[in-house]
Amino acid sequence: MGILSTFDRIVWGISVIVTFVVLFIVGGGWLLSWYPDPIDARAALIAQYFNLVYIAGMFVSALFVGTFFYFIFKFWDREQPAGLD
């Protein structure tokens, strides 16, 4: 992690948090994934499992995008011109 500055770490951290929140909303969200209340124990069991998969999926997505940003900062050489100047 030596190559990352404090600024990089803050940006990286915020990116992960923002991505997490965005995926939470875009990926269905509690509002869009609204589902009527279960009316029996089995339905409750199924709903519980779906929620679990949903939350696990959010973590994996956040991790995935977080890794993407990690690589960008890791190999981003700011000594080089950006190519736009």
Next chain:
Amino acid sequence: MDTLEKLEWATIIGGTVLLFGLGALALPVLDALDNPDYYGEPDYVVKVEAGQWYWKFIYPDGSESGELKIKNGDIVRLELESPDVIHSFYVREMGFKVDIIPGKTRIHVISAETPGEYWIQCAEFCGAYHGGMTTKLVIEE
């Protein structure tokens, strides 16, 4: 081991644990859904006929209705059949869909615990009036 290698291993091990963990946790749920003996001995059998575009429920005494009426707490064995195309029996509040394939009898056991009226919808596109292929599940006290 450098950071990238650690990250790689964390991804491999984390992903494996997550997948197998979720897989293992899914087993009791799948059993609850698909095992016809999950609730034990059913109280009675209701035959369900799903066709273009209607629902027909045939009770043990031979009577028929367009709405499924059962008593709260009854363990009901549904035997679902279709004379034409594939339909799907869907009650959102019960968290399952059962595809009804022509020529086969699908078995699904239900047991409601909350009296009320709920939607039954066809959840498999079955033609022009698929969207209108709804009826009610009435769970009486």
